[in-house]
Amino acid sequence: MTNTKGRFGIYGGQYIPETLMNAVIELEAAYEYYKNDPEFQTELSTLFNEYAGRPSRLYYAEKMTKDLNGAKIYLKREDLNHTGAHKINNVLGQALLAKKMGKTRLIAETGAGQHGVATATAAALMGMQCVVFMGEEDTKRQALNVYRMRLLGAEVIPVKTGTATLKDAVSEAMREWTSRIDDTHYCLGSVMGPHPFPTIVRDFQAVISREIKEQMLQKEGRLPDVVLACVGGGSNAIGSFYHFIDDAQVRLIGCEAAGRGVDTFETAATVNTGRVGIFHGMKSYFCQDDFGQIAPVYSISAGLDYPGIGPEHAWLNDIGRAEYVPVTDEEAVCAFEYLAKTEGIIPAIESAHAVAHALKIAPELSKDQLMVITISGRGDKDCAAIARYRGEDLHE
Amino acid sequence: MNKIASAFANGKAFIPFITCGDPDLETTKACIREMVRNGADLIELGIPFSDPTAEGPVIQGANIRALASGTTTSKIFEMVTELRREISTPMVFMTYANVVFAYGAERFLTACEQVGIDGLILPDLPYEEKDEFLPVCREHHVALISLIAPTSAGRIATIAREAEGFIYLVSSLGVTGTRSEITTDLSSIMKVIRENTSIPCAIGFGISTPEQAAKMAGLSDGAIVGSAIIKILAQYGSESPKYVGEFVKKMKMGVRC
Structure with a gap:
């Protein structure tokens, strides 16, 4: 080896x-x-600090928390950075x-x-x-x-x-x-x-988890129980996870784009449907066929529409330190609309994948558990595409 | 003498490249026969890959056409098996690391040895990563070919000393494709290579005319030509073999001048 x-x-x-x-x-x-x-x-x-507007807020999503009636939910607002994303x-x-x-x-x-x-x-x-x-x-x-x-x-x-x-x-x-x-x-x-x-x-994005840790200790006096982030290549996810990797009690969940579903070919869920391979300079998981031809992946999200995943994520998956779950287009679009209506925050469709999984698991967690969802970017750029998905044509 | 060395034993070598399965494997077979008949000393067979990151638009097109016609690694091994009944010219595969990895390195190189493939060129496997496949290549007597580039300063001696088969010297920056002029100072790179190894060295990337081939072979031990041949395939499709043959004949005369 x-x-x-x-x-x-x-x-x-x-x-x-x-x-x-x-x-x-x-x-x-x-x-x-x-x-x-x-x-x-x-x-x-x-x-x-002066140009990008850091640190980004760790916002207590009170309405969402009450609505889901489970874990106490915080949003890491990378969408508020200059240029609108992490x-x-x-x-x-x-x-x-x-x-x-x-x-x-x-x-x-x-x-x-x-x-x-x-x-x-x-x-x-x-x-x-x-x-x-x-x-x-x-x-x-x-x-x-x-x-x-x-x-x-x-x-x-x-x-x-x-x-x-x-x-x-x-x-x-x-x-x-x-x-x-x-x-x-x-x-x-x-x-x-x-x-x-x-x-x-990773090192440049690790500022996200460094801030989450400080902000959570300040607000709650302890570490979060679960951190969620969307994963394409995986930069906002590794940024959100990095300073928690050694804190074994913090669950780390990466949300992959499943497109039309992991049982279809129109998916970009690399960990859930891919195999180990070598491509774009790295050995990692890739969506590919039996002969190693890279698969033409699909997701509604252009930012997650990638057939591979960063090598550190592949490793965190293998050692069981992080979980990688698939989220479909439909689930992500529903979460996009949910966060807009519930909290007045329009997330990027990429980030909506993490929100979607939170909607599934937050109600199952107890009220004293703390959840952080990284909102990696803002969703203005996605409005026309989501409208189209819902059958409405916008003329910008 | 191993088979690759024999390709360089009778003067400068001309090494044509072809993407297997472009537009189909029957055409590839016919083209290879024409290459041999017209004096090719060693043949570089491309196994198509969906995302050939070291290739320019011309060879990218060949990869797309080959995959669209249903070409697979297994079918290429069958094709080489058939060709080996009539052709003894040395042949090497050129493909990407994932094609070998996905097939299984052991299975891939066992098949190479069985069908008579003499070497393997993987443009996305630099010196630092060669142990990924080198032990299996050696076990099956397939030379893992090393590439040296215009940007290899400080690395040339190390790569050359451990190189096997022949050295593939990349003539220019960038991806494969024909170039009107090759401006890299190749003779100083060649000097370092010669000081560190006795295995042959052929130059590729950007060569399309007999004059360029003559010049590059003059600096080294041979010339490798890919995109110029693929352009013929793109133009003539299944009618290509005779044009490929004529082209190889002309280029071979160039390198032997």
């Missing part, structure tokens, strides 16, 4: 073309240096790192467009060039975010290959990186890809 760099159990690694090896080695060295550099950390904290945490970290490394150009993939918008934002702020690869299908589902990226000065390249969704955008960004490495940093948006990305992205 191989035991190379960046492993979580058997998962992770660096399965990439030779052309990129020196680039990831250089990135790893820079990260190892700057993560212990007080000046870098101070700059990043300032960006988090993606900015990772992007500010990587953009600052890239700048220190002397890079002048950021490239990124995006699914729902949130990571693309965050990257375009950081590039504008730091005076860097930005090119975002986005599946053509997703540019249609998330037209507003395409406009936002262009407004921020980024070039958006629609990717037409394969299923024209997130996995194809990742492939195209990797191809672009192999052709232009000197001045370009690939600002990967999730805890996936080759080492050191799963570690770097």
Whole structure:
């Protein structure tokens, strides 16, 4: 069994073309240096607090708690961050790192467009060039975010290959990186890809669980009993879980996009329907056929519509430290509408997957149990698509 | 002498690539026969993958067409079995790590040995990860081919020293595809390779004309050509074999000049 760099159990690694090896080695060295550099950390904290609006609120969802009549529910409001999602945490970290490394150009993939918008934002702020690869299908589902990226000065390249969704955008960004490495940093948006990305992205997103822990101790004097987050690649989930991994009493639940159901082919529930494989630079779980061909996955959520999952999640699943549950389109849409009507909060359709599972399990928990749901992003971008799902055509 | 070494034993080698099953395996078989007849020294057979991240648009297209025609790893092994009854030219597979992993490394390499595949090129398996498959490759006498890129500074000697079969030197940054000009300083990379290994080295990526092939083979031990052949397949489909044969003949003359 191989035991190379960046492993979580058997998962992770660096399965990439030779052309990129020196680039990831250089990135790893820079990260190892700057993560212990007080000046870098101070700059990043300032960006988090003054620019992105951290810490994000841990909000007691009183109406939802009363309505479900079970666990006491808190919402971690990553949707209130600048640009409207948790993606900015990772992007500010990587953009600052890239700048220190002397890079002048950021490239990124995006699914729902949130990571693309965050990257375009950081590039504008730091005076860097930005090119975002986005599946053509997703540019249609998330037209507003395409406009936002262009407004921020980024070039958006629609990717037409394969299923024209997130996995194809990742492939195209990797191809672009192999052709232009000197001045370009690939600002990967999730805890996936080759080492050191799963570690770097996790560390920048871990601010979520660090804050949840502090805020919960302040509000309730103890740790939560359960933490829920949606999982595509898994960046907001690992961010929400990370500082609780050693607290065995805290249940960690990742909510995967089941699309039209795990018993159909129109699903993106990687842990529940996939097998171990090697793709996009990492060993992890992937939706694939018997010959290792990557499956054309489906979810209503462009941000969870990915056939793999970050290697640390695969490992947390195998060792039983976190649970990964499937949530269908229909359940997620109902939760999207529920949170809007109950709490006056419109969550991203991605985050609605976590809300949907909370709706199932909160009533079964006792009233003295504490639940945290990470609302990874805001749902404005999804309104047109959800309206369409409900048979209504909006003209924006 | 192993079979791969024999491909480089009679002067510079010409190494054509073809994606198996594009547009179907019968055409692939006919193209391989034409390649052999027209002087190919070693043949690189691509096993299609749904998401070939090291390929440009031309070979991506071949992968899509091959999978659409129902090509699988098992059917490719059957095809090679049939070809081996008449063809002794060395053959290597080019595919992605997941294709081997999903089939089962032991099962895949056992089959390679049985059907007579001499080497394996996996563009997403760098030096750091080669132990994933290297022990099984060795057990079944299949050379796991190492790639060296224009960005391999500081790594060339290490990779070259442990390389088996032949070294695949990537001519340019980026993905596969034809290029009007190759600007990398390949001779200084070749110098480091030569200082560290005696196994042959062939250059690939971006070569489409006999002149380019001659130049690249002049710097190394051979030229690998993929996208230019796949373009013929994309244009002529099942009528491709004779055009592929003519192209290989022309390119082979280039490398032998």
